[in-house]
Amino acid sequence: MRRSIARLCLGVVALVWMAFPISAHHSGAMFEPVKTITVKGVVKLFEYTNPHSWLWVTVTNDDKTTTDWGFEAEGPSTLFRAGIRKSDLPPGEKVTVTGRPMKDGRPAAAWVSLVKEDGTVLNPRPQ
Amino acid sequence: MRKAKLSAWVGTMAAVGATLAIASTLIPVAVSAQDYRNSTEHYEALKRQAGGGAKMTWDKLPDWTGVWTRGPKGVGLRFDPAQPTLQQTTAQLTPEFAQKHKEKLERVAKGIEWDPISNCIPPGYPRWLTEPFLRDFALRPDQTLLINEMVNDIRRIYTDGRGHTPPEEAYPLWNGDSIGFWDGDTLVIHTTQLMGGQYQRSQPDYTDQVETVERWRKVDDNTIEAAVTVYDPPALVKPWSVTQRYIRVTTPGIRIRSWVCEENANNDVFQNKAGTTEHVLPGPGAGPKKVEK
Numbered sequence: 001m002r003r004s005i006a007r008l009c010l011g012v013v014a015l016v017w018m019a020f021p022i023s024a025h026h027s028g029a030m031f032e033p034v035k036t037i038t039v040k041g042v043v044k045l046f047e048y049t050n051p052h053s054w055l056w057v058t059v060t061n062d063d064k065t066t067t068d069w070g071f072e073a074e075g076p077s078t079l080f081r082a083g084i085r086k087s088d089l090p091p092g093e094k095v096t097v098t099g100r101p102m103k104d105g106r107p108a109a110a111w112v113s114l115v116k117e118d119g120t121v122l123n124p125r126p127q
Numbered sequence: 128m129r130k131a132k133l134s135a136w137v138g139t140m141a142a143v144g145a146t147l148a149i150a151s152t153l154i155p156v157a158v159s160a161q162d163y164r165n166s167t168e169h170y171e172a173l174k175r176q177a178g179g180g181a182k183m184t185w186d187k188l189p190d191w192t193g194v195w196t197r198g199p200k201g202v203g204l205r206f207d208p209a210q211p212t213l214q215q216t217t218a219q220l221t222p223e224f225a226q227k228h229k230e231k232l233e234r235v236a237k238g239i240e241w242d243p244i245s246n247c248i249p250p251g252y253p254r255w256l257t258e259p260f261l262r263d264f265a266l267r268p269d270q271t272l273l274i275n276e277m278v279n280d281i282r283r284i285y286t287d288g289r290g291h292t293p294p295e296e297a298y299p300l301w302n303g304d305s306i307g308f309w310d311g312d313t314l315v316i317h318t319t320q321l322m323g324g325q326y327q328r329s330q331p332d333y334t335d336q337v338e339t340v341e342r343w344r345k346v347d348d349n350t351i352e353a354a355v356t357v358y359d360p361p362a363l364v365k366p367w368s369v370t371q372r373y374i375r376v377t378t379p380g381i382r383i384r385s386w387v388c389e390e391n392a393n394n395d396v397f398q399n400k401a402g403t404t405e406h407v408l409p410g411p412g413a414g415p416k417k418v419e420k
Contacts, residue, residue, distance in 0.1 A: 025242075025244065025277070025394075026242055026244075026245035026394075026396050026404055027240035027241060027242050027245070027403070027404045029235075029238050029239065029241075029403045029404045030396075030404055033238070044411055045411045045412055047391055047411070047412075049390050049391035050386045050387060050388055050390060050391075051247075051277070051386075051388055051394060052391070052393075054391065054393045054394075054411075056410075056411035068410060070393065070410070070411070072393075075386070076384065077260060077261050077276060077381070077383070077384065078260070080378065080380075080381065081376065081381065102406070103238075104405070106406075106408065108406070108408060
């Protein structure tokens with residue numbers, strides 16, 4: 001599993017400190033503060049909810065098993081202001097998502113950026 | 128001889144004092160929060176300066192329509208927008224609260240953080256001022272509703288001339304007991320009867336003795352400003368004055384919706400043994416939070 005996840009990661013990318021917290025509702029202490037991962041998969045469900053939204057992406061592992069990755073972002077009004085509507089990410093949409101992973105190793109992360117197959121970039125907290 | 132000199136000196140000083148006293152009634156003197164012993168004195172002084180507060184009418188209410196959010200961009204969770212970083216507070220804390228704040232920052236630096244509002248209780252006021260979501264303001268002559276989208280959190284400011292709840296009827300309230308008056312286009316608010324809490328994550332704590340005086344005014348078409356002075360003797364060496372700003376949200380189609388905090392069990396978190404925040408994370412389609420028995 002660990003190996004599969006490692007292979008799915010397209011890169012441990014930024015050494016950029018996220019100056020703002022992921023969350024204004026609960027602490028983001030459960031996520032890595034700096035390290036990011038990137039996975040490629042298919043949207044399973046976009047929970048456009050308060051106080052946080054969750055984008056669930058099904059990723060096919062090397063051994064053909066699948067893992068549902070969860071990406072946490074802010075709630076609907078913040079996403080709407082960032083130009084992300086629920087209808088932008090229907091089930092089946094192919095996406096590449098970058099996030100700061102959970103420290104405990106579970107397949108979830110704080111959503112940093114997403115690229116759709118057509119090249120559209122969806123960043124919940126645009127600078 | 129000595130007695131005569133003393134008598135003359137006393138007479139002169141009395142004359143000077145009387146002159147100053149008369150002058151002080153004629154010349155407006157700029158007063159700062161430091162001149163008041165408590166929030167009630169501060170509020171009452173502002174009310175006197177405003178001639179008791181004019182009775183507001185529908186046609187004189189300022190136009191605060193629109194959707195607003197805390198600004199400027201990048202202010203983050205700092206209680207005082209003027210403080211240089213999230214960690215550097217401008218509050219002058221008592222030694223006990225300075226130590227508590229220091230320890231909190233040390234825990235956060237180690238990745239240990241738990242926010243009491245994580246499972247949907249409201250932030251409480253004055254923290255309410257800093258929540259980074261959508262806001263709107265409903266003005267009526269007799270009361271103003273200051274609304275924060277997060278957990279549908281409303282502060283109700285009575286401006287119909289009533290006083291605070293009498294002590295025998297008072298009990299701690301998340302957003303306190305707020306009364307106010309209009310001084311021209313400025314809404315002056317006095318808030319008491321609050322609960323203890325924290326100004327925001329990584330910010331200092333306040334006690335249940337916290338009280339505030341606020342002056343809210345629309346300073347231009349896109350900015351509403353609130354000058355806030357916080358009184359909290361157990362935690363603050365002297366009153367803490369900050370200026371909060373709320374900026375018009377111009378995103379086309381933006382609306383404030385009902386905020387149902389318990390709608391997604393994937394947002395369930397708990398404080399683990401190390402004292403930090405952990406997700407339960409049941410997985411996709413978890414539905415609303417379950418009630419634990």
